[in-house]
Amino acid sequence: MTRNDRHLTSEDLVTRIDAGSIDTVVVAFTDMQGRLQGKRLHAAYFRDHVLGHGTEGCNYLLGVDVDMNTVEGYAITSWERGYGDMEFVLDLDTIRLLPHLPATALIQCDLAWPDGSPVVQSPRSILQAxxxxxxxxxxxxxxxxxxxxxxxxxxxxxxxxxxxxxxxxxxxxxxxxxxxxxxxxxxxxxxxxxxxxxxxxxxxxxxxxxxxxxxxxxxxxxxxxxxxxxxxxxxxxxxxxxxxxxxxxxxxxxxxxxxxxxxxxxxxxxxxxxxxxxxxxxxxxxxxxxxxxxxxxxxxxxxxxxxxxxxxxxxxxxxxxxxxxxxxxxxxxxxxxxxxxxxxxxxxxxxxxxxxxxxxxxxxxxxxxxxxxxxxxxxxxxxxxxxxxxxxxxxxxxxxxxxxxxxxxxxxxxxxxxxxxxxxxxxxxxxxxxxxxxxxxxxxxxxxxxxxxx
The missing domain is CATH 3.30.590.10 (Glutamine synthetase/guanido kinase, catalytic domain)
Structure with a gap:
């Protein structure tokens, strides 16, 4: 069930990808500063490899300043911890077209650690709690x-x-x-x-x-x-x-x-x-x-x-x-x-x-x-x-x-x-x-x- 009739189901998205009307899928989460951060994926790659599994991003994304500089003091991310990955967990209720960009859809994500546990410091997780x-x-x-x-x-x-x-x-x-x-x-x-x-x-x-x-x-x-x-x-x-x-x-x-x-x-x-x-x-x-x-x-x-x-x-x-x-x-x-x-x-x-x-x-x-x-x-x-x-x-x-x-x-x-x-x-x-x-x-x-x- 979609949020309204202008959102897409995952089936709608795949149909549009198959038809060639969507060639780019943005997967993004909201960072500490309130900005969308993520990746632009080729639609066919998204359909075949990401839709059922999600994707990853560096955990430094929840430990940088506004200029994207790595900074000290965060328990979850540091040079000592090796700057590993977080999982981008697709929220399929959020699929939408971005009509100001050609052939582009967007999916917003939650963040999880590789073991599947939520990143509790993520803004979306804080609100969900x-x-x-x-x-x-x-x-x-x-x-x-x-x-x-x-x-x-x-x-x-x-x-x-x-x-x-x-x-x-x-x-x-x-x-x-x-x-x-x-x-x-x-x-x-x-x-x-x-x-x-x-x-x-x-x-x-x-x-x-x-x-x-x-x-x-x-x-x-x-x-x-x-x-x-x-x-x-x-x-x-x-x-x-x-x-x-x-x-x-x-x-x-x-x-x-x-x-x-x-x-x-x-x-x-x-x-x-x-x-x-x-x-x-x-x-x-x-x-x-x-x-x-x-x-x-x-x-x-x-x-x-x-x-x-x-x-x-x-x-x-x-x-x-x-x-x-x-x-x-x-x-x-x-x-x-x-x-x-x-x-x-x-x-x-x-x-x-x-x-x-x-x-x-x-x-x-x-x-x-x-x-x-x-x-x-x-x-x-x-x-x-x-x-x-x-x-x-x-x-x-x-x-x-x-x-x-x-x-x-x-x-x-x-x-x-x-x-x-x-x-x-x-x-x-x-x-x-x-x-x-x-x-x-x-x-x-x-x-x-x-x-x-x-």
Whole structure:
């Protein structure tokens, strides 16, 4: 059974390979940084040798920095361990066409060790573990991610050559909800929307945002694993389509001093047969389960900020009065709070406004489930909502630097109890790698400030 009628079964894929309409199959997993990594296989080779068996990749892929440099500190991969292989385990529910690429299909993968045991540090495995915990209690989770980007007229090659400065955004003014502003970018936006629909995603809309050249393409909510899978594919495909148009786009959390790129995550629990568990129709209000779930999210927000904001740049987005939250607070339809509750009935859901566009969706959703389920298990009571401006409420704030978030995560009893020591230690090391690289870098800001005047 496929996720929808635009996904392919393995039989559909083989038929298309036999007919010659598919000549390339991409097999990929999502790495720590949220990127698709894998191989392009000739379709006939895939059909004859990989479909029934999977393939392999070096285990250093879960132990490198953003530049693909091997780094120290990871328990699962190192020079001492010999940099062996991981198995790419094909998830046949994820077969989809990539219509922006000729004759190409994609399959997403889980990761396993050669003995068949799962690689628990893999983002997809981390999310699956929380999905399993929810299922044991009779629930499943559905989510949607709202991912913003800034698009530029420059190609990626031109952006690289210029040091990513002096680029021309596709809009020169704030185009939030502007039809004229989005019309100017419609060739790119339309290409992305239609390609993603044909790739099996349920596209909702495109809208302008506040920063110059900033836009958002929205997708319908789905089961959390499907949402994270779609998010990873969309993020890669959007860049590829921009490149095909001679343009570029970035999902980095804070490109410049104006508004950053957010990735608000909407999430709710359902019964395993889609029963509504967050809303009481008779009382016309939240259930106690919903309140405890949100209380758990708030209780773990500081400890898990590292998984919502994984990079040095992520924390530049946390600015008062910027629609990026700083206060660990919840409110009814209040965008100044870290957690915003919206909807009613079947649409009742919580919105986590902390993550930025650089977030790894598997890790962020796993963190939300871990904290929410813990809140239910402990019967946490939800504090009263924050009214008005949460920025000036005096509420505790999320960690404001990567180092502070790293310390909170590494020393968190909650994180270690819900995710496990192996996962916490792995992603603590990822933060250490990022911090070490940043602290050794001399920035343009330092040169401008100090070259002559200091």
């Amino acid at each position: 929380q999905i399993d915990k929810a299922a044991e209690r009779g629930w499943k989770a559905v989510a949607g991610t709202e991912l913003e980007f800034i698009a530029f007229e420059d190609t990626y090659e031109q952006a690289f050559t210029s040091g990513y400065t002096g680029l021309t955004p596709v809009n020169q003014y704030n185009v939030d909800y502007s039809i004229a502003g989005t019309t100017r970018v419609e060739p790119l936006l339309r290409a992305i929307r239609n390609a993603m629909y044909d790739a099996g995603m349920d596209v909702e809309s495109a809208k302008g945002e506040c920063n110059f050249g900033q836009h958002e393409i929205g997708f319908l909510f789905a089961d959390v694993l499907e949402t994270a899978d779609n998010h990873a594919v969309y993020k890669t495909a959007a860049k590829e389509i921009a490149a095909q148009h001679g343009q570029s786009l970035t999902f980095m959390a804070k490109y410049d001093e104006r508004e950053g790129n957010s990735c608000h995550i909407h999430l709710s629990l359902r019964g395993l047969d889609d029963e509504i568990v967050f809303w009481d129709d008779d009382a016309q209000g939240r259930t106690a389960l919903y309140s405890s779930f949100v209380a758990g999210i708030l209780d773990g927000l500081a400890d898990f900020t590292l998984l919502y904001a994984p990079n040095v740049n992520s924390y530049k987005r946390f600015a008062d009065g910027s629609f990026a939250p700083t206060a660990i607070a919840w409110g009814e339809d209040n965008r100044t709070c870290a957690v915003r509750l919206v909807g009613h009935g079947a649409g009742a859901r919580m919105e986590n406004r902390v993550p930025g566009g650089d977030v790894n969706p598997y890790l962020a959703i796993a963190a939300m489930l871990a904290c929410g389920l813990d809140g239910i298990e402990r019967g946490l009571e939800l504090e009263p909502p924050t009214e008005g401006n949460a920025y000036t409420s005096g509420k505790p704030t999320v960690p404001r630097t990567l180092r502070a978030a790293r310390e909170a995560f590494a020393t968190s009893e909650l994180a270690r109890r819900t995710l496990g020591d192996e996962v916490v230690d792995h992603y603590t090391n990822m933060a250490d790698v990022e911090l070490k690289a940043f602290e050794a870098t001399v920035t343009d800001w330092e040169r401008r400030r100090s070259f002559e005047r200091m």
